[in-house]
Amino acid sequence: xxxxxxxxxxxxxxxxxxxxxxxxxxxxxxxxxxxxxxxxxxxxxxxxxxxxxxxxxxxxxxxxxxxxxxxxxxxxxxxxxxxxxxxxxxxxxxxxxxxxxxxxxxxxxxxx
Amino acid sequence: xxxxxxxxxxxxxxxxxxxxxxxxxxxxxxxxxxxxxxxxxxxxxxxxxxxxxxxxxxxxxxxxxxxxxxxxxxxxxxxxxxxxxxxxxxxxxxxxxxxxxxxxxxxxxxxx
Numbered sequence: 001x002x003x004x005x006x007x008x009x010x011x012x013x014x015x016x017x018x019x020x021x022x023x024x025x026x027x028x029x030x031x032x033x034x035x036x037x038x039x040x041x042x043x044x045x046x047x048x049x050x051x052x053x054x055x056x057x058x059x060x061x062x063x064x065x066x067x068x069x070x071x072x073x074x075x076x077x078x079x080x081x082x083x084x085x086x087x088x089x090x091x092x093x094x095x096x097x098x099x100x101x102x103x104x105x106x107x108x109x110x111x112x
Numbered sequence: 113x114x115x116x117x118x119x120x121x122x123x124x125x126x127x128x129x130x131x132x133x134x135x136x137x138x139x140x141x142x143x144x145x146x147x148x149x150x151x152x153x154x155x156x157x158x159x160x161x162x163x164x165x166x167x168x169x170x171x172x173x174x175x176x177x178x179x180x181x182x183x184x185x186x187x188x189x190x191x192x193x194x195x196x197x198x199x200x201x202x203x204x205x206x207x208x209x210x211x212x213x214x215x216x217x218x219x220x221x222x223x224x
Contacts, residue, residue, distance in 0.1 A: 032211055038153075043116070043202055043215030087153050093211045099145070099160060099168055100213060105153040 002027040002094040006103030009087075013080055013110050021075040021106045023064075023090035033057075033066055033073040034091040034100065044089060047075075080110045115139050116216040118203050124222045125193055132189045133219045135203030143167075144186035145213065146178060147202040155202075161186055162208065193223045 007022040025033065032051045036044040048057035050066035050073065057064050062077045075088060090103040116137045125131055137144065145168075146158040160168035161180040175191040186203060203216040 034211070041217075043204075043217050044155075044213075045215070046212050049212070089155070095168075099157055100211060102155045105155070107153065 002031065002092060003101060004090045004092055004103040006090050006106055009105070010107035010109060013108070015082055015110055015112055016079045017110075019075070019077040019080045019084075019108070021088050021090075021108070023073045023075065023103060025071050025073060025090075025092050027071075027092060027094075030066075030068060031092045031094075033064070035062070035064055035073070035075050036089040036091060036102070038087040038089065038105075040086070047088070080108070082110045082112050084108060085110045116203055116205055116214050118201075118216040118219050120219060121217065122220050122222075124224065126224055127193055127195060129193050130189070130191045131193060131221070132187055133201055133203075133221075135186045135188070135216055137184055137203075137205040137214070137216075139205055139207075139214060141205040141207045141214070142183055143206045143208055144180065144183075145204040145206075146186065146188050147204065147215075148172075149200040149202060149218070151199070159186075159188075190221075193221075195223050197221060198223045 004025045034049045035047040037047045038044045048059040050057040053068040055066045064075045087105045091100045119134050143162045145160045159178040164180045177189045180186045200218045202218050204213040206213045
């Protein structure tokens with residue numbers, strides 16, 4: 001069935017470092033792809049999305065490009081801040097009920 | 113204005129008790145969900161309701177019973193609580209035509 005695989009965490013970076021969090025997917029066709037972020041003590045929020053192959057989603061300095069050749073949707077940010085410390089989830093929809101399947105989550109900690 | 117709200121935010125109770133968690137959304141969405149997040153941040157969908165009808169019922173113990181009195185509310189009742197039920201429970205909502213889900217702040221359930 002459709003699924004996403006996320007890079008294992010946790011990830012610890014210094015402020016202003018470059019961030020990549022890997023996400024690969026297995027799916028029939030070309031579903032929309034999502035990145036959600038969960039800040040400490042909060043629920044998940046949609047960070048960005050891409051609805052078709054070669055689309056680039058972007059928000060708050062984060063970017064992810066939908067690459068069908070490598071079935072990937074890696075999350076990147078050029079210069080992370082302490083406030084980016086959170087858990088990041090890759091997700092794709094599956095089923096006629098339009099539920100989302102989430103990856104295992106990647107904990108990011110940014111140190112000052 | 114809060115989009116998806118849950119009460120209570122924290123719930124501490126003893127094994128064997130029965131408890132309920134309430135969820136309300138003011139986004140006008142027609143689909144609502146319950147998720148369970150374990151201590152490793154893994155998210156598992158439990159139930160989904162569309163227009164007050166149950167459409168997703170993943171393999172969860174029948175001690176868990178969702179109830180949707182109207183499209184804006186989805187409550188979760190748990191009977192005979194067990195230690196393994198300790199987790200954070202998230203409510204979410206979406207509109208049928210789109211996949212993006214909006215999450216509540218979560219209810220941290222601790223069973224002692």
